[in-house]
Amino acid sequence: MATTAGHAPADQQASPPQQKQHMNASLIAMLLFIGSEVMLFASLFTAYFFIRYGVANETWPPLKQDGEPFTLPVLLTGVNTLILISSSFTLWWGEKRLAAGDNKGLIRGLWVTILMGATFLLIQLNEYAHLGFTPQDKAFSGAFYTLTGFHGAHVLVGLIVLSLCLRRAYKNDFSHSYNTPLTAGSYYWHFVDIVWVLLFFLVYVI
């Protein structure tokens, strides 16, 4: 419905004031939600560090049930990390294209991002299959699977969100002025990426 903008004539000043949108409620909600997700991962990292530093007189990485130390494929996962980080940039590029009025560019950006995210997940699953230890092995393996598993679930949710955005992009729903769901989705995706970078350094590298 069209509304006329402009100043009301002086004799209509008695008309009720209008509710003004101070900020975008949806984006605030997404940021708060991400804040609570950060705290969820913080609690899991706390568990991880308690296990890592609470156990006295043990070398790191700890030993498995069969006496061998836990080994993680740092190199492969490093490449995987690069894939995930790049996907953040491709998403950002897609949004830039949309800001320039190029819906096609957005669709391309989303496709690349989603494919990279899916690649990341597949490589992670492949890693799970070839690690050689299970969550039941020691406390460390439990923490490892919990952290990476929770992250993987978040990547999956991110992929679903981005796919829904892609669907709407095909319907030309987004524009320079209206892109809240897309922005919220991209916040979430960036968050998932940053958590992974932390996870990679704290669990795999050091």
Added chain:
Amino acid sequence: MLFAFLLVFLLRALFGFEPLYDGGVYGGVAGLIGAIGFLWGIGCFDFWLGWAKGADISEEDHSFHGVSNWKQYFRFNTDHKVIGIQYLGMTLFFMLWGGLMALLIRTELAAPGQQIADGETYNGFLSMHATLMIFVFAVPVFGGIANYVLPIMLGAKDMAFPRLNALSFWFLPVAGFMFLASMFTGMFGAAWTAYPPLASQGTMGQTLFELGVQFAGASSIATAINFLATIVTMRAPGMTIWRMPILAWATGVTSVLAVFATPFIAGSQFLTMFDRIMGTNFFVPDQGGDVIMYQHIFWFYSHPAVYIMLLPGFGIISEVIATFARKPLFGYRAMAFSMVAIAVLGFGVWAHHMFVSGMAAWLRVPMMITTIIIAVPTGVKMWSWLATLWQGRIHIKTPMLWALGFLFTFLMGGLSGVFLGIVPADIQMSDTYFVTAHLHYVLYGGSVYTIFAGLYYWFPKMTGKMYSERLGHWHFWLTFIGTQLTFFPMHWQGLQGMPRRVSDYDPRFETVNSIETIGSYMLGVATIVFFYNIIVSWKSGPKAPWNPWRGKTLEWMVSSPPPLFNFDAVPQVVGGPYQYGIPDARHAVVFAPEEFGGELKEDTRYPVLVVANETLTSQTLIDEIRARNADGLWSFQLVVPVGDGDRSVAERRLATTLAILAESGVSATGRVADGDVVSVATEAAKEIQPNELVIATLPLAESQWMRTDSVDKVRKATGVALSHVVVPANDARALAGTSALPLVMVVATEAIGAEALATVVRTRADAEPARFTVVAPLDLPDPRWGAEANERRRAAGEAMTATINALVNTGVAVEGEVMDDAPSVALPLAIDAYKPSRIIVAGINGETAGLREAAEAAAGDTPVEAVNLGAAAGA
């Protein structure tokens, strides 16, 4: 459920797990899938799924808004007012269950040895009690109150995300019924703290507990995000953050706590659940696990959770105290900042729950220091409440009673909290009943009292009905005494070393324990009174006015209950929310369409109907009216029903009272109406639609109206909120408004007792409202103690009594005095004492001139007139 069992069975068979059947896993998955199925079935996901499928859905679809009958409260709804009621109903239901558990605990503890439950079952009782009370009562009930009130307070039409709001409500029954369902699968017995390794063992109930906590936590986070988005983006124009009601501050700060702390309990419960059903080793020390880690993660949520259960209560108390003390809230900004400070500090004190757990020893002292520091912002709040009460005009209505009770019990809990925060003391008192006493003073005396204050305060707004004030008082006093009886002796018990969470105890504690059990039964009775009151009042209570407490915040500027979208147009906020007693101060302007009379302002005077006859001129009634006038914008309509009595008497009384009221700046009009009190009051109420109806009567024994039960009949006939003012008989006859009306002195000697004198005074009273004093100076013969003098004195006294009675009974405000001197001596003294504004000399024939002369000599500037009652009186 069946689907879940099949799913797990197939998956386990597929991957070759041994054994094929494991109750915990099956139960857990069945619970989870059952919960999601329930949420789906009730329609929580319809919109989003529709959106994802590309179905034809509209953002502006309000078909899930509002209710038309009570059954719809059991269905999916997106209206914040309906969700608020749903929250309150659901949480109070769980409170009943939790309370029942508490009574079972106390019954077991009534005497040493085993009464009704063995140790295992007892653990189940106490775990269930704490879990229900904390996760599905104390935390979410504030969400219910704020859900209803907050959007209206902010001038918004609804919450920022109504569908998310509905979803977060429906998580709640899922959580609660999972807890309750564990009664059939073996109750969880690891207390609400669920410490491993105890929590890693136990029955399937423990798994259900872990799942239920996840749902309660998700509900809490979603609501919190919703509140924050609402507070940030949906405030009415003009409502800066410093003009927000304190409840909005409290809810906002609480929501920040909930968003950032709750994930920690989710994390801790995930870990224990993985240990239980996936076989991980987080809490198995010989596999590299660490049980202290659980306590750190758990308390990092559960200490802030204490503030999640208290801060909204602080907000409610601030509203209630400011409104019922009729004063601006003292230290508004300090109140807001101290809540922020409590929230920030609250994240840094978690390990004070673990002083004796074997955690890193260096952490103790820092945690002790931060814990003690929290007493500072809490003290700021306490003093601000007291300063708000200081010299306020305190109205002891039920919400205020709860608020005052809260101040007392919460102070007690706060003080024992300081004891427990100090490491050496805590090492001594940990895990004793001292801790139980502390936490119940804080959570029961603190949190629950604020909940009741809030429920009573907004009950008229939510239901459109008034609750019974008398039952409310009963509820409060039973609870208050019950609280002290139940929890105060626990301090002593704890210091003597009685451990908590044990089903048996040393026989020397028997007396104290049985006293506590009696106290807890009192609490049970009080709860029955409460439920009776709200259910009956909601069904058939008197209609509530828009603003029964004369509050200033926005929710009181809409009808009770509010219309579907709260406001017909967006209100404009123009000032602070607590400017009680400040002339011309306004919080907001609420606009209404023309058909309702255009703009509704805060200075619109709403009518109050006052019905009285014999007591109309009494000081009691006039004080009642003045008190109402002092803190609200009311216009008073006085109606005097006259049955078969003298109409002119009623008119005289009305004129007197109206004159007194006009003098003290009360806007009042009045009329005398024919008919009995019930019909007159009903007619008048129909005509002027008053916000309140005040009926003044004599005490029960003397009142004609009470004898015919008129007050209750009026209450039923009108449905308006009714105040019954009982006026003592001597007050009804006393000279009303001692200083308000001009005083006319009537001087008479021979004429006292004569009907003509009374007629003169009545005529004068009808001409202009005044009060009278009749003075009779007697020129007594010497000796004054002689028989003749005494006889004259007695006769004059009798005559005076007759005159005064005749006048008072016909509605004239009058008193009289017989003086022992000749007019020339007595009158100067009398005039000096009474300072009349006019003197009337009423003599009979010859004596008139002499009296007049004496009066004029003594009068100075005061006008004197003389009346000769003549033959009429002489006869």
